[in-house]
Structure formats: C-alpha cells, structure tokens
Amino acid sequence: xxxAIAAVTGTGPPVTVSRWSRTATGFTAVAAIAxxxxxxxxxxxxxxxxxxxITLLTFxxxxxxxxxxxxxxxxxxxxxxxxxxxxxxxxxLVAAHGVNPFAGIIPAAIxxxxxxxxxxxxxxRLSGGYFAVATLVIAAVFQIVATLSPxxxxxxxxSVPGLAGYDPVxxxxxIYWATLAVAVASVxxxxxxxxxxxxxxxRAVGSDPVAAAxxxxxxxxxxxxxxxxxxxxxxAVGALIALQTLYVEPTSVFSIQYSVxxxxxxxxxxxxxxxxxxxxxxxxxxxxxxxxxxxAWYLVIVGGLAVIATLVAxxxxxxxxxxxxxxxxxxxxxxVRHPRG
Amino acid sequence: xxxxxxxxxxxxxxxxxxxxxxxxxxVFYGDFQALFGVSLSVARGGATALVGANGAGKTTLLRTIxxxxxxxxxxxxxxxxxxxxxxxHRRISRGIALVPEGRKLFGSLTVEENIQVGAxxxxxxxxxxxxIYGVFPMIARRRxxxxxxxSGGEQQAVAVARALAAAPAxxxxxxxxxxLAPRVAGELYQTLAALRAEGATLLIVEQxxxxxxxxxxxxxxxxxxxxxxxxPVPAVTREQVVAAYFGEGSSGGxxxxxxxx
Amino acid sequence: MTWVNAVIQGLLLGGQYALIxxxxxxxxxVMRIVNLAHGxxxxxxxxxxxxxxxxxxxxxxxxxxxxxxAAFLAGLALQTLLFGRALRHGVLAPVLVTFGLSIMIExxxxxxxxxxxxxxxxxxxxLASFMIGSHITVSWLFxxxxxxxxxxxxxxxxxxxxxxxxxxxxxxxxxxxTARLVGIRVRPVFxxxxxxAVATAALAGVFIGTIGTFDPLTGTxxxxxxxxxxxxxxxxxxxxxxxxxxxxxVTQVVVGQVNQAYAxxxxxxxxxxxxxxxxxxxxxxxxxxxxxGALG
Numbered sequence: 001x002x003x004a005i006a007a008v009t010g011t012g013p014p015v016t017v018s019r020w021s022r023t024a025t026g027f028t029a030v031a032a033i034a035x036x037x038x039x040x041x042x043x044x045x046x047x048x049x050x051x052x053x054i055t056l057l058t059f060x061x062x063x064x065x066x067x068x069x070x071x072x073x074x075x076x077x078x079x080x081x082x083x084x085x086x087x088x089x090x091x092x093l094v095a096a097h098g099v100n101p102f103a104g105i106i107p108a109a110i111x112x113x114x115x116x117x118x119x120x121x122x123x124x125r126l127s128g129g130y131f132a133v134a135t136l137v138i139a140a141v142f143q144i145v146a147t148l149s150p151x152x153x154x155x156x157x158x159s160v161p162g163l164a165g166y167d168p169v170x171x172x173x174x175i176y177w178a179t180l181a182v183a184v185a186s187v188x189x190x191x192x193x194x195x196x197x198x199x200x201x202x203r204a205v206g207s208d209p210v211a212a213a214x215x216x217x218x219x220x221x222x223x224x225x226x227x228x229x230x231x232x233x234x235x236a237v238g239a240l241i242a243l244q245t246l247y248v249e250p251t252s253v254f255s256i257q258y259s260v261x262x263x264x265x266x267x268x269x270x271x272x273x274x275x276x277x278x279x280x281x282x283x284x285x286x287x288x289x290x291x292x293x294x295x296a297w298y299l300v301i302v303g304g305l306a307v308i309a310t311l312v313a314x315x316x317x318x319x320x321x322x323x324x325x326x327x328x329x330x331x332x333x334x335x336v337r338h339p340r341g
Numbered sequence: 342x343x344x345x346x347x348x349x350x351x352x353x354x355x356x357x358x359x360x361x362x363x364x365x366x367x368v369f370y371g372d373f374q375a376l377f378g379v380s381l382s383v384a385r386g387g388a389t390a391l392v393g394a395n396g397a398g399k400t401t402l403l404r405t406i407x408x409x410x411x412x413x414x415x416x417x418x419x420x421x422x423x424x425x426x427x428x429x430h431r432r433i434s435r436g437i438a439l440v441p442e443g444r445k446l447f448g449s450l451t452v453e454e455n456i457q458v459g460a461x462x463x464x465x466x467x468x469x470x471x472x473i474y475g476v477f478p479m480i481a482r483r484r485x486x487x488x489x490x491x492s493g494g495e496q497q498a499v500a501v502a503r504a505l506a507a508a509p510a511x512x513x514x515x516x517x518x519x520x521l522a523p524r525v526a527g528e529l530y531q532t533l534a535a536l537r538a539e540g541a542t543l544l545i546v547e548q549x550x551x552x553x554x555x556x557x558x559x560x561x562x563x564x565x566x567x568x569x570x571x572x573p574v575p576a577v578t579r580e581q582v583v584a585a586y587f588g589e590g591s592s593g594g595x596x597x598x599x600x601x602x
Numbered sequence: 603m604t605w606v607n608a609v610i611q612g613l614l615l616g617g618q619y620a621l622i623x624x625x626x627x628x629x630x631x632v633m634r635i636v637n638l639a640h641g642x643x644x645x646x647x648x649x650x651x652x653x654x655x656x657x658x659x660x661x662x663x664x665x666x667x668x669x670x671x672a673a674f675l676a677g678l679a680l681q682t683l684l685f686g687r688a689l690r691h692g693v694l695a696p697v698l699v700t701f702g703l704s705i706m707i708e709x710x711x712x713x714x715x716x717x718x719x720x721x722x723x724x725x726x727x728x729l730a731s732f733m734i735g736s737h738i739t740v741s742w743l744f745x746x747x748x749x750x751x752x753x754x755x756x757x758x759x760x761x762x763x764x765x766x767x768x769x770x771x772x773x774x775x776x777x778x779x780t781a782r783l784v785g786i787r788v789r790p791v792f793x794x795x796x797x798x799a800v801a802t803a804a805l806a807g808v809f810i811g812t813i814g815t816f817d818p819l820t821g822t823x824x825x826x827x828x829x830x831x832x833x834x835x836x837x838x839x840x841x842x843x844x845x846x847x848x849x850x851x852v853t854q855v856v857v858g859q860v861n862q863a864y865a866x867x868x869x870x871x872x873x874x875x876x877x878x879x880x881x882x883x884x885x886x887x888x889x890x891x892x893x894x895g896a897l898g
Contacts (some may be wrong), residue, residue: 136822444782447777458781
C-alpha cells in the first residue's frame, strides 16, 4: 500500500504498468496452435471427434457471449434463447431464399442483432431482477410468434433447405469448421472488445451504474452495445444449431435450457474473466457426458451447482485459480509492477 | 434515563467510571481506513462535543458506537459492558441511541409511526409517546402526517424524538443543526439541555463550534481519522480548537478563519 | 360467451393474477429481491395440494389449513438458508440464486411427478356457477379466487398499516440501513415476509391448479404473468397488482374470445406497451420503481 502511494505521489521509484505478460504471450501462442490443431481435426480424426467438439465449441461461444452481458456489463439476461431461436429462424429464411446455408450464418446473426435493437429500447429500461424477468417475456413472445407463423411452419417447424445436396462427411466438417469459427470469434471478439475502453466502461456499469454515470460513462450506450453484440452472437449460435439439427422448431430453438447452460458455465467458470467461460464450458460438457443417463437430475445438479457457486465461489473456478496463482492468460486489466527491492 | 433517579452525585458510593469508553478503535471501509486508534470516554451525565472537518471521521465514529459500522480493532465499552461486537438492537436496548446525520426519517411513515418504530428495541418504557410529544409539542400537531412532508426543523425534531423513544441513557447526535435556521437550531439545543438536566448523557457531532462549546463540558476534535485534541471545554481556547481542526502547522491564514458559524 | 361475460371473467381472473403477484411485489418492495422461483413455488403449492387432497381424499380446499402453514415455514427456511446469504453477495446475487432455485424445483418436480399435466380436485366449488341477469354466467371458482385475492390484499394492507410488524416492514422498505440503526431486527422481518410471499404463492397455485392444469414447467409462465401484473399495476403498490392483474385477465379472456392462440401473446404485448409508455406502472411507488430501474 505504501509503495502504491509512493508511486502515485511520485516519491518512489518508477513502476511499470503493463497490460500484457509473458504468461499471456505464452498462452496466446499455445492457443493459436490449439486452434490450428482443431482446424485439422476433420482431416485426421473425422466424425467421431467432430460431434463432441461441436457441442463443446457451441458451449464456449454461448458462455463467452453471456459473460459479456452478465459478467462484464451487469446485465443478467435469461432470455438469450430468444436470439438463438431468431438466429435459427433467420438462417432458415435466408436459406429459403436461395443463399447457401453456411453463408447464411452471418446474415442470421445480423438479423438477430437487428431485432435486438428495438427490444433493447424496452428491456434496458429495467435493471437487475426486473430486467431478468423482462428478458424471459421477450423470449416467450418470440417463441409464440414463431408458433403462430405458418410461413415458418408454426408449431411443427421447418427443415433447413440447401443442405441435402452435400455429402454428409463434408457437411459435418463444414458445420464443424463453422462452429469453430464462431467459437473463436466469440472468445476473441469479446476479449478484444473488453480490452478497449468499452471494457472498462462496461465493468464500471456492471458494478455500479450510478457511479459510472457520474464518472461520465455513457451507461445507456454501453449496455445497448453489449446487448446487441450478445444478441448477434447468440444469433450465430442459433444458426449453427439449425445447421447441426437440420430442423428448426420453436420449442427446441427457443428452449430456456440454453439460458440455464449459459448461466451455469459463466458462474462456475468465473464471471468477468475471459478464461472463466471457457473453463465453465468444459465443466458443463463433462457434466453432460457424465450425467447423460440421469434425465432431469442432470439439471437439478446444474441448478444446484449454480446456486452454490453464487454463494460460495462467486468468482468461479477460474477466479479461485487466478487468485491463488496470480495467473492471467488473457489479461483484460492493468498490472502495476513495482521494481524489485 | 429514568424519571425517578437523577444523575448520581459524585462520592465514594457512586458508580465510578465513564458511561461510554471507546478505546483504540480502527474502522475500515474496504481498503480505506477511516479511523485510526480512536479513543474517547464520556462521563455519566456529561456532554461531549465531537468536532472536526468534513471527512475527519465523526459520523463514522458515531455509527461505530451505535453499531452500524464494525470496528476492526479496539473496544467499545458501555456501562462496563463490552459492546464491540453487539448488533445495533442490542446496544439500543442497553441505552444507546443515534440521531443519524441527515435525519434519515422513514419517508412513507407518519411522524407518529417514525417515533413508534424508534421504540423497536427500547431500553425501557420510560419514554411513551405522550412524554415525547411533551418535549416536542410542535410535532405533536403533525403526528398523522407523512414524515416526508415536514419542514427541515420539524424533521430534525422527529429524528430526535425517534431516538428518544428508545429511552436512551446515551444519546448520540450527528449534525442536528445542519440546514436549520439559527432560531430553530437554538430551540433544539434548549431541548437537549433540558434532557441533560434529567440525566441524559450526550455525544454531539457539531459543525458550529460556538454551539458545541456552549452546550458541552468536553470537546474531542478529530483530524483525518485520529484524535487531534481532547480536553474539557473550559481548558481550551477557540484558537486551539481551530488549530486542531485544521491540523497543526497549518498556515497562519487559517488561524483567523471561523471554523463554521 | 358474450363480451360482457368475457370482461367479467377477465376481471375475476385478475384476482388470481393479483394473488400470485402480491408475494412477488412484497418480496421486492421489502428486500429488493426478484424471486425468479416464485412461480415455481406456486406450482409446488399445487403439487402439495394434489398430494394432500389425494391422501386425505378430500377436495383441495380442506387441505389449506395444512398447506398454508407448510408454505409459510418453507418461506422462512428459504429466507434464512438461501436469500439472506445471497443478499450478502451483492444486489444481483439473488437473481442468480433464485434462477438456479427455479431450475432445481422444476426438474425435481419433473423427477418426482413426471411431466404429465395434472389438475386439482376442487370439489363442488369447481363445478358450480351462478347467473347474473339472464345472460351472464359466473363460475363460483373464479369468484372465490377473486374474493380470496381481495381478502388477502386487504389483510396484507391491514397488517402493513396497523401493526408494529407492518411499521417495521415499511421502515425497512424505505431505508434498510436506518431501520437497522434504530434497532429493528431485520432478519426476522425478512423471514416472515418471505413466509407470507410463499404462502400466498401456494394459495395462488391451488387456484391455478383447480381452474386449469399444471405441470412442472408451469412455474415459468406463472412467474411471467405475476411479473407483468406487478409492472403494469405499478412496482411497489399492492393494490396496483390487482389492477394490473385485471388488465391482464381482461386482455387474455377478451382476445381469447377472438382467437385463443393469440390470447397469451396479447397479454405479453400489453405488458411491453406499458413498459414502453409508462415503465413505472400505473400506481408506482417512485422510490421502489427507481430501484427496479424502471425510471431509466
């Protein structure tokens, strides 16, 4: 504490302020290699390896995006499944108009983000628990609208056109690569976004909107941007899910289960860090594999762990690790180092 | 504070020892330390003024004595009982009551309800509503009105009345003259003097040095979380207090300035 | 059904919504907690009513003397074991905890009771109706639900305005820190408030289960409707939830007359419209509304 004061008042030896570290450089190199390996998976491992990886990568994308909302910006939305569903339907609509389904992922994401804009004007008027329930309402509304729209199949749903012509092995590989791309884009995108001033502003808004506003942060703008980006990302995930299941049906694409998963992964992994959601995704994936035969008990345990995590380890597993060892693989903050001695 | 027994006269049979003894108290807000080893004591039936610049820690100290703030170290003894870890309702039931800074009335409750709520953990039944209205006749007229509709002076009276409902022996008052016209503040201080005559012990935070020194026997001055001066009022001059207020070694320009008038 | 009949039924339905909403409103007003498991607790009340009335072989109304105290105790336990702890971790922690709790309850019910829709035995009351004039039929069940809601709201109002407990609750709702300072013991008050909230939810659940069917997932929609009633009626106002509930009920039944499939959607759109135009609701308590963020 004394050294910090001395540094600020200029009476001590100069300190170094860094935003990066050797660990981070090492990790980024390892991550880059890992991504290259993942890209190569369809060539050397094929189908059996792709399936579980697709699930895991989808989890990673969902978790990172929810973390942007809740972990960094303090927006606890349990209605992101609305945009997953919208993205899925968006992909169907785009593909139905003749666009190659794989090329339709980005338009689907844009559609989801575009719809989220007017929605944000409504729901962002609320905060905290009231905001959370409002997001549930929004998801319910979109699900009902889909059910009532015969042009997208109503309650029965529709199948995604344009995929039948593909060789199944190739299709699987393409879906895999698309999922990998979305996952990497989500993690990297959130990371880069948070390292901008936006990240600092978002975290200020997340922890104390009033204080942030009085410090000049444009609270409304920040929350809206986070909401839009998260919606667009969820839309991309929804498009992927449509591609994976080949079918879009209201109850499954708008399922609240997605929100449950997002909450769990980010809580268990660690809110407000980039590494946390990835860790949480791994945990959820493992849990799903281990408990797959237990039916509804699986979700009871997921919910229970989420409750326990909030009460006992609010910084999640990654928080425990990084507090203990001081690691930061993808640093978002500033690190002040005092000269030795 | 009971209606039957007056303040104990000094003598070998009288209970010795101060009513309140604060020793070496440290208080933190997160990483920020607000009080550094603060000690003070208040004698039974006495009145101590707690002065200091804004941010010196006066409100923090009162809140710590009342139990709203935890002391990281040190002790708070009241009537020879260690209350350092006691929650607010226990301290109130022993006889300590705080009139908080900014009055902090419950806006949606009526005047009477505010006072009734103050008796939630009362030390005794010595201060029923009638007696309180007797001390503050002007608010008796407004008893059914919502507290948020009253004037500043009336709200301050209600805040004191609410504390009185707890039948305290030690009354802590935080800046009760703030924002009030001098005449209104004067009336409040007259009421305090009357309470003292009935045996109450007072610890008063006050920006107005003149009032503080007139109303109290002892004076404690805080500076940046530490006790800078503690002495009986007759033993210090106003200049000494002002010096302690702003810190020793401050430039001569400060010496002439009134601390607050 | 005539339009007049539909409107009347909608107004009475509003009573049910008010009954489920008042607990949510109370919990938020006093503790600033939005209990996302509130709807699921109502559904638990329905399932408990099912078990009790099956075991005892009586219409569900006779089980209330057992059911309501049990629900109250469950609320006390919830506050003491869960919500109180959650509050210590910040203002948003209860949102996460109650959502997690909601997931647990829904899936435990799924395990215990399967996802088959159930109904409650409402005895004679569920079947009877009476006539007003020559065209209007009113179901006794709807009427009872409405009157019960009014009785509960009145009871709560009396408790809040005339008792020492009620004074403490209102003081805490105004200013928690000062309430502690003047010696109010906050934890018992929180516990009893949660107890009342869960008891009213359970009672509402019994009505929901008698009037319609329920299954483990009904809780989420119940929460949403309760929430919408609170927002429309005004965050922080108890009687406002009745007005809000009635707005929901009338919309639902009247639109349902035209096209049943659109009824629920119409309700949600009404809520969104109110949110757009007057986010604090019709009878808001400004302070509470501000803390819900509803004043921007």
